[in-house]
Amino acid sequence: MPRWLAHVIVVAAFTAAVAAAFARVDYEWNWAAVWDYRQKLLQGWLVTVALSLAALATSIVVGGVAAVMLRSGRPLLEAAARVYVELIRGTPLLVQLLIGFYVVATAVGLENRYVAGVLLLSLFSGAYMAEIFRGGLDAIPKAQIDSGRAIGLTRWQSLRLVVLPQAVRLVLPAVAGQLVSLVKDSSLLSVIAISEFTLAAQEVNSFTYSTLESYLPLAAGYLVLTLPLSALARWLEYRFRYETA
């Protein structure tokens, strides 16, 4: 059986099961009410896309800096980065957003919740990026640095010509996967009243009292973003696979 057919059958079966379940619940579908708010939902979706992209770019920078600090060999830098990573990875994003916005941002005088939201999301994702980058850099055998030294490369040349080209190829799939997580985690920004996709759906629901008709498109909207990204991550993994000689 061809792979695409198998996927179609599974998705169809799943959809049929869900439809059957709802048919028994005797739910009165009211798609018309939600359709009136399609503009609002679309806008929310676009804000989610923008926030996710901004947070991805910033978290790459944050993660990169943290990874360098972790491998720097200097106790203070390593400790600072390690504390950051463990704190962020050990607490829920929700808690970080609540404390970060209502306590820290207010104290610092940062009122723009969009900027604060992107920063907080970037700090969250950056901790995971740091571990991804550290793993990628550590995966390059020391013997290759030696080989670079032997032919007379400077440290900067070794980094640019030997280490980074390989490390980037190694971590690209994981970074793409992190983008998928970012898109989903951005839904939590709704708790600090950022008008992204999830908050838009919540508001539509409160206007129309049509819960399923608000939240099912919400799930679909995220899938539209995450499925291609997951496919990209898998393709990148395939494309950049080569054995280390």
Added chain:
Amino acid sequence: MNLLVEDLVQRFQVPGRGGRPAGTATVLDHLSLATGEIGTLVLVGPSGGGKSTLLRILAGLDVPTSGRVSFDGQPLPSDEESLRRYRRTVGTVFQAYNLFPHLTAMQNLLLPLIHVHGLNEAAARERVREPLERFRLAEHAHKRPAELSGGQKQRIAILRALVVQPRRLFLDEPTSALDPEMRAEVLEMIAEVRAEGAEFVLVTHEMAFARRVADEIAFVADGRVPVLAPAADFFNRQDDPRVRSFLQLTLTT
């Protein structure tokens, strides 16, 4: 070349592990040797005796704890930047992991020429063209190291060291990681390079090959050189018990 090593000491910090305290390992213990005016020096000896450590110092990769090394009367520098400039003038081949896996063999060959020696790409390609053909590696130039056999990888590594026109080569057990079939092709290439007049210091376990290409042989054990002799004489030197047992072991296997 003329090599003079005076009172070389190399110590390493050994980190403490699971109850064992950290300590210092002395791998080269006031090692001295003085060769004549020779083309090739071969270092032999038991594992852990200090051959590779000595070679790395001679190749400018590591700085000794103390002592002096001079080639042709020129002492080796001790700061990293001067050592890097020294490393540009010599070639080093390791047991394995010489080539960069994300580049093709050709790109591996061109990289030092372009980025360290300032050739433009056309000049670099011209420089490697003839050696590639001479050593029958041209057809493999477009392949990545993962697609090459161990012997081909080592031969490309030797070529990469050669095309920068080094003063001398350093080879650290270039065939030890290879299957027996591939050892021959690499040893043949080294012999060819020797015949063309290259100077090198070779660390090897291949005693028959050592006898074939060496001008002088140094026996390195316990961080010192108990015996340094012209190749022909070396195998008759039975006076040192360590040399005797080493030769018995290696020549009868």
